[in-house]
Amino acid sequence: MKFVEIVKKTNIDFIGLRNKAFILSLVLVVLGCIGFVMVSLGKANLSVDFTGGTQLQVKFSEKVSIGELRGALTESGLSDVQIQEISGTNEFLIKTKMVDTEKEKVQDIIGKDIAANLKDKKFEIIGSNMVGSTVGRALKKDAIIALVIALVCIIIYIAWRFTFIFGIAATIATFHDVLTMLGIFYIFNMEMNILFITALLTIAGYSLTDTVVVFDRIRENMAKMKAKSDLATVINFSINEVLSRTLITSLTTAVTIGAILFLGGEVLFDFAFALFIGVLVGTYSSVFIASPLVFIWRRQIR
C-alpha cells in the first residue's frame, strides 16, 4: 500500500540535540521571565482592558466607517485603541490608555489625529471620561490561582497515568511555551490584552496535548523495548515514530491560524500572532524540551 507522506521514516537523534535546544530555550525562558516581571510591575504594553484610560465620544457629521476611523488613528501611531460604533448614529466611542496630562488633553491629541487623516470629514468630540480597567485585580488573581491549581492537577493526572517525572516535564514544557510567548510579546512591545491571555491559555492546552501524545508513545515503547535498548534509543525512536503526526497536526493548526494572521485584519493580528508563535513553540517543546527532560531525570535516578 502507498501513502502520501510529508516525512519518510526518519532517524533523528533528538536526545543528542538536547544541549543546543536547552540553550535556545534558556534564552527564551529568561526573556519570558523578564517579560513576566515587567508585566507584574505594570511596565509592559498592557491594553486598556488592564490599565483603564480615557473614553471619548466622537460625533461625525456624515457617515464614517469604523475601518476608516481606525485607519486614521493607526496612521498616527495610535494602534492600541478600542473603537465602538454607537448604533443608529454617526458617533463612536474611542477607548485609549492615554490619560489627560497638564500639558495635553487626550481629546486634543485624538482630535488632531482624526483631523489630519480624515480631512474632509467634520467631527466633534462630545465627551471625554476617565474609565477604569475592565479586568479587575480580582480577575488577574483568579487567573493565576486557576493556573496554579490546573498545573498541580495535571501533574497529578500525568503522574498517575505515566510517572511523576513525566508530569513535571510536561508542566515545565507548558510553562516554557507560555513564558516564550510572553517574552516575545514583551520584546516586540506588542499589546497584551484579554485576547492575549486567551491565547496563552489556548497554547497551554495545545502544548500539553502535544506533549502527552509524544509521552504516550515513549511509555508504550518503554514497555515494549524494556530490556533491549537504552533510554535514549527508546525516546529517539518514539519521537521519530510520531514525528509525521506531530508535523501534520502543527501544520494544519498553523494553516488555520496563519489564514487569520495574514487576512484577519489588524485587530485580530496580535491574537493570531500569539497563537501562531504558540503552536510553533508548543510543537518544539514537546520534542526538544519535554522528552529530553524525562531522559535526563530518568538517567540520574538510575
Next chain:
Amino acid sequence: MLKSLKLRFILVLIFLVISVIFCLPNVFEPQGTLKKYLPSDKIHLGLDLKGGMHLLLELDTVKLMQNMIDRKFGALKDAMIRDGVRFLALDRHDGTLSVSVRPEQKDKLYNLIGKEFPDLKAGGSKAEGDTLRLSFILPDKEIIGIKENAVRQALETIRNRIDQFGVTEPVIVQQGENQILVQLPGVKDPQRALELIGKTAQLEFKLVDEDNITRFQGGSVPEGSEVLTMRSRNRETGIYTTTPMLLKRQAMLTGELLTDAKVKIGGEFNNEPYVAIEFDGEGARIFDKITAENVGKRLAIILDNTVYSAPVIKERISGGKASITGGFSMEEAKDLAIVLRAGALPAPVKVIQNITIGPTLGQDSIRKGVQAALLGAILVIFFMIYYYRFSGVIADIALFLNLLYLLGAFTALKATMTLPGIAGIILTMGMGVDSNVLIFERIREELRLGKTVRAAVDAGFAKAWVTIFDSHITTLITTFILFTFGTGPIKGFAVTLSIGVVINLFTAVFGSKAIFDWVIMKLKPRSLSI
C-alpha cells in the same frame, strides 16, 4: 458486530438531529405551528462580536452623604440616650451634626464620640446662654473614603444583579469619580434590564402611624412621622392606584439583614406571585420583637419609599420569615427577588447615557476574521483529503459533525459566544484534526506491518484511543479548573473548550470508527485508501 454498528449509527444520528434542531433558529425563523415545537433561541453573541446595551450610571453622592449623616444622627441619638448623656437639642445641617448640652455634659459627650464615632471630628463649640452648642463634622478625607466605598459597593451590587438576571459576560467598570459604565450583550428587554440595574432597592419596615390619623386628615404631619404613597393594584381591572399613608419615620427593620428572597405563588390571592423573604439571626430577632410588641397594628413594607403593602400584625412572628405582596406580575416579582438578594445600592443612581453600541472588535474585523477562518478551514479540509485520500473524507465528515454538535450544544446551553470562545472552538477543531491524524497514522503503521485492513483499523483505533483519551482528559482538567476559578472571558473560553473536548472524544472515536466499520463491512476492501 452489525447490531452494535447499527446502534452506533443511531446514536450518532440522534445527536445529529438534536443538534440540527437547536441550530435551526440561527439560520431561519420557524413559522406557524412549527414555531411551538422548535426551540427559538439563537446563539448569544458577546459584546466583542455583536455589541449591545451601553449604560452610564451616576451615583447620587449628595443623597449618599445625606443618608450617611441621617444614619449617624440616629446612631448618635441612640448612643447618647443609652449612655445617659443629657442633651437639649440635636440637629443635622449640611453634613454637620450639632448637639446642645449643659457644660458639665461636654466631656462625657466627647468621650462617647471618641469611642464610638471616631470618624466624626469636632467642628467647634459655641456658648449660647448657659448651654454649649457643639458641632461635629465628617472630615473631607472621610467623605472621599465613603464615596469611594459606595461606588465600589454599587459596582459589586450591580454585578450581582446582572449575574442573577442571567446576562453573561457583561462589562461593568467605574468611570470617573462616581459613574459606573455597564455594557450588556444581547438584552431582549432593555427597559426591564434598566429598571433592574437602576433600582436602589432600599427595603424598610415601618409602623403605620394610626394614633395621629385624624391630625393627618386635618392636613398636618406630626413630628417623627412622614407621608409616603402606597401603591395598590385593582385585581379586576389591573390598574394601579396610589394613596398617601402616614408612617412613623423610624424604620424598624431594613433589607440589610436579609439572607434570601424567593418568588412564590399562591397564598391569600390565588395564583398571584409574591416574594418570600428570610432574615438572618439578628433580623429574625428584631422582627420577632416588632411583631410581638405591635400586635393589632399595621406594619408597612416599603421599597424605595413606596409602600407595597401594610398588613395588620395578627400575631407574633418568629423564625424571620415574611412575604411581600403587592399585585406583582411574575416578571416584577422575579426582578424584585433578584434586587433584594443582590442587596441595595448605597444611594440612588441616575442614568446619564443609554445607547446601543456596535461590537468592540468592529464589524470590519469580524468580517475579515470570519473570511480568514473559513479559508483556513477549507485548506485543512483539502489537505486532509489530499493526504489521507478516502480516509481524509471520513475525517472531514467527523469534523463537520463535531462543529454541528458544538454549535447545537452552544445554542442549547445558552452560552455567550465571544472571541475567546471562538479560540476555544479553533483549539477543539485542532484537537479534532489531531485525533484523526493520530488514528490514521496508527492505522498506517499497522498496515505497514502487513495486517489486514480490518485488523489494522481495529488496532489503530484501539492504540490511538489511549493517547487521545490521555490528551483530552488533561485538557478537560484544565478547562474544569479554569471554569471554576476563572471569571468573564476565561470562563467563556473554558465552557467552549470543555464542551468541545467531550464532543471530540465522541466523534473522533465513535463517529469515524462507525463509518470505517461500515465501509469495511459493506465493501470488504483488500486495501485501504488512507
